[in-house]
Amino acid sequence: MKKFINAVDDVLGESLDGFAAAHADLVVLGAERKFVRRRELNSKKVALVSGGGSGHEPLHAGCVGYGMLDAACPGQVFTSPTPDQIVEAAQAVAGDAGVLFIVKNYAGDRMNFEMAAEIAEGRTATIVTDDDVAVEKSTYSIGRRGVAGTLIVEKIVGAAAERGADLTSCVALGERINAQTRSMGVALTSCTVPAAGMPTFALGEDEMEMGVGIHGEPGRRRVKLAQADAIAAEMITAIADDLGARAGAEALLLVNGFGGTPTIELYLMYNAARRMLEERGLRIARSLVGSYVTSLDMAGCSLTVSLLDSESAALWDHPVRTAALKW
Amino acid sequence: MKKFINAVDDVLGESLDGFAAAHADLVVLGAERKFVRRRELNSKKVALVSGGGSGHEPLHAGCVGYGMLDAACPGQVFTSPTPDQIVEAAQAVAGDAGVLFIVKNYAGDRMNFEMAAEIAEGRTATIVTDDDVAVEKSTYSIGRRGVAGTLIVEKIVGAAAERGADLTSCVALGERINAQTRSMGVALTSCTVPAAGMPTFALGEDEMEMGVGIHGEPGRRRVKLAQADAIAAEMITAIADDLGARAGAEALLLVNGFGGTPTIELYLMYNAARRMLEERGLRIARSLVGSYVTSLDMAGCSLTVSLLDSESAALWDHPVRTAALKW
Numbered sequence: 001m002k003k004f005i006n007a008v009d010d011v012l013g014e015s016l017d018g019f020a021a022a023h024a025d026l027v028v029l030g031a032e033r034k035f036v037r038r039r040e041l042n043s044k045k046v047a048l049v050s051g052g053g054s055g056h057e058p059l060h061a062g063c064v065g066y067g068m069l070d071a072a073c074p075g076q077v078f079t080s081p082t083p084d085q086i087v088e089a090a091q092a093v094a095g096d097a098g099v100l101f102i103v104k105n106y107a108g109d110r111m112n113f114e115m116a117a118e119i120a121e122g123r124t125a126t127i128v129t130d131d132d133v134a135v136e137k138s139t140y141s142i143g144r145r146g147v148a149g150t151l152i153v154e155k156i157v158g159a160a161a162e163r164g165a166d167l168t169s170c171v172a173l174g175e176r177i178n179a180q181t182r183s184m185g186v187a188l189t190s191c192t193v194p195a196a197g198m199p200t201f202a203l204g205e206d207e208m209e210m211g212v213g214i215h216g217e218p219g220r221r222r223v224k225l226a227q228a229d230a231i232a233a234e235m236i237t238a239i240a241d242d243l244g245a246r247a248g249a250e251a252l253l254l255v256n257g258f259g260g261t262p263t264i265e266l267y268l269m270y271n272a273a274r275r276m277l278e279e280r281g282l283r284i285a286r287s288l289v290g291s292y293v294t295s296l297d298m299a300g301c302s303l304t305v306s307l308l309d310s311e312s313a314a315l316w317d318h319p320v321r322t323a324a325l326k327w
Numbered sequence: 328m329k330k331f332i333n334a335v336d337d338v339l340g341e342s343l344d345g346f347a348a349a350h351a352d353l354v355v356l357g358a359e360r361k362f363v364r365r366r367e368l369n370s371k372k373v374a375l376v377s378g379g380g381s382g383h384e385p386l387h388a389g390c391v392g393y394g395m396l397d398a399a400c401p402g403q404v405f406t407s408p409t410p411d412q413i414v415e416a417a418q419a420v421a422g423d424a425g426v427l428f429i430v431k432n433y434a435g436d437r438m439n440f441e442m443a444a445e446i447a448e449g450r451t452a453t454i455v456t457d458d459d460v461a462v463e464k465s466t467y468s469i470g471r472r473g474v475a476g477t478l479i480v481e482k483i484v485g486a487a488a489e490r491g492a493d494l495t496s497c498v499a500l501g502e503r504i505n506a507q508t509r510s511m512g513v514a515l516t517s518c519t520v521p522a523a524g525m526p527t528f529a530l531g532e533d534e535m536e537m538g539v540g541i542h543g544e545p546g547r548r549r550v551k552l553a554q555a556d557a558i559a560a561e562m563i564t565a566i567a568d569d570l571g572a573r574a575g576a577e578a579l580l581l582v583n584g585f586g587g588t589p590t591i592e593l594y595l596m597y598n599a600a601r602r603m604l605e606e607r608g609l610r611i612a613r614s615l616v617g618s619y620v621t622s623l624d625m626a627g628c629s630l631t632v633s634l635l636d637s638e639s640a641a642l643w644d645h646p647v648r649t650a651a652l653k654w
Contacts (some may be wrong), residue, residue, distance in 0.1 A: 002515040002532070002590040002626060003556040006599075014555075015591045018598030022614040044583050057590035188329040205329070226343075228331040259589035262624050263384035264342045265331040269344030269512070272333075287349040291618070298328060326653045 020246045035089035036061040037071040038062040043095030046161040050102040053078040055296045062324030068158035080108035086116035098123035104146030105130040127174035131183045134211030148256040148304045149181035162312035182239040185302035188214035191295045218234025234273035251290045252306040257291035260299035263322040337652035353392045362416035363388040364398040370422030373488040377429040382623045389651030395485035399454040411444035416584035423449035425494040431473030452503035454540040458510045460569045461538030475583040475620040475631045486645035509566040512629035513541035518622045526550035559599035574608025579633040587626035
């Protein structure tokens with residue numbers, strides 16, 4: 001295992017300390033590092049709280065700030081945050097308009113956010129994201145997994161909350177965005193969980209895992225490494241068919257690196273995916289290219305397509321000031 | 328070689344096409360993909376033109392936009408752009424105030440920018456960056472190499488140009504920033520150049536290359552893999568001793584990933600480096616953490632420390648709208 005770490009047990013804590021120090025203008029780290037919250041809170045708006053296992057940085061702590069999340073709870077690597085963490089985060093940021101939990105569809109995350117919702121005082125509601133078209137059932141999930149589309153839900157609902165949308169409207173919007181969003185991933189190498197010290201799965205030098213999950217869970221099939229266009233074509237076909245997008249629709253295209261894949265390759269994949277979506281008659285109205293929802297050091301990427309209307313496009317464009325997204 | 332590519336010869340072109348399409352609000356790709364320039368030009372300001380071999384994305388094309396570069400010339404992977412490219416970029420963005428070339432200190436880059444300066448019409452001037460303390464002479468350079476500190480020079484001089492500084496002032500400022508900036512890198516794995524199809528150098532499973540260059544050039548020594556704190560300590564000692572920073576000084580700390588290292592590890596390295604600089608009495612007044620000056624898919628990172636004064640801090644804070652930096 002080749003990583004910049006000191007001790008396996010200190011990876012998350014030291015990384016969070018660094019994150020909080022580097023972005024002290026935007027965020028505050030809660031006691032015992034249970035959560036990251038915005039430095040400047042607004043008690044009048046719906047408070048958005050997300051979280052999940054670490055190892056997907058910059059998600060979710062990198063999404064805390066004006067126009068997006070109010071707090072994020074980092075679990076240990078690939079491990080759900082505890083109900084206790086989530087309750088404390090909710091209490092730290094809750095104002096008069098209630099708290100909205102945004103939860104990726106994994107059994108542990110759902111259970112712990114549910115327990116937190118029962119314990120937390122005040123109004124809460126929950127959106128579950130499940131944008132991964134690769135598989136219907138996986139190692140940690142019943143139903144589809146929540147992956148990079150979660151970032152889009154957090155951005156768009158975050159903007160709505162900032163503009164004063166109430167809790168009910170935020171839930172309806174989040175569910176609508178999730179329903180219009182599909183993703184699929186591919187791994188060229190495994191990730192290595194620090195505590196395990198060895199790759200999560202084994203891939204041959206000429207193999208890739210098509211449909212991989214963001215924890216290295218199995219995808220649809222293990223196949224021979226192919227050219228970028230062939231990889232993009234399989235992913236775009238799966239996504240667009242499932243989405244049932246009509247020609248003429250406007251879409252946001254997110255090409256997301258998994259942590260070990262460099263920017264030059266992500267733009268090449270964007271080029272391929274965009275062309276294929278345009279050939280289906282979609283108009284790519286918004287784009288995001290970078291490593292936003294990672295799987296530690298995995299080489300690979302995911303494609304996400306989210307259909308836009310004038311409301312969601314405007315909310316996407318709404319200013320945001322977080323470590324990961326700024327405009 | 329496991330990469331998202333179609334054909335080795337098309338990597339750069341397809342990636343540039345993707346980049347230009349994804350950021351069409353900010354940039355325009357020149358004819359025959361010779362350069363990337365700002366969409367909206369300002370003929371009254373000094374025009375900043377940089378460039379170099381590709382494979383370091385988002386540098387330099389990702390630095391084109393308001394508050395930073397006016398144009399960037401991407402050479403083939405790890406290969407200097409041609410004088411022809413540079414001349415065409417300069418002509419495309421030159422206004423009344425002259426053109427400033429920002430060039431990393433590599434023999435090929437310097438030669439080709441020099442030839443371009445001779446051919447180009449109008450006033451030009453050049454800043455050469457050489458912030459890498461690791462070695463005094465390397466595979467492609469006589470004197471120190473220009474690495475991640477180049478991004479800081481481009482940001483600060485870009486802000487000054489935007490505020491109306493003339494060509495002479497921009498040169499003086501750039502030289503001052505470069506002189507106050509030091510970097511050092513470390514590789515945990517080699518990069519793989521697509522056209523070569525195999526790793527540039529071989530590292531054992533328990534080895535790292537301390538002082539590596541951004542093309543995989545040899546550093547100071549090949550040593551056993553160490554803990555993050557020990558790695559950061561060696562780099563910070565080399566940087567801070569060379570910089571001769573006095574206690575009480577303010578500094579910008581950039582922790583830069585080389586392409587294959589994930590964000591969670593970069594923040595852990597930031598945490599270590601910041602603590603060590605603070606122990607020397609420096610105050611970390613500005614921070615940047617991410618993969619900005621990469622070496623294709625190399626796992627590794629560099630640390631850069633740049634001393635700040637009130638002028639350079641204000642210029643660092645000046646708004647910027649590029650693909651890589653936005654605030």
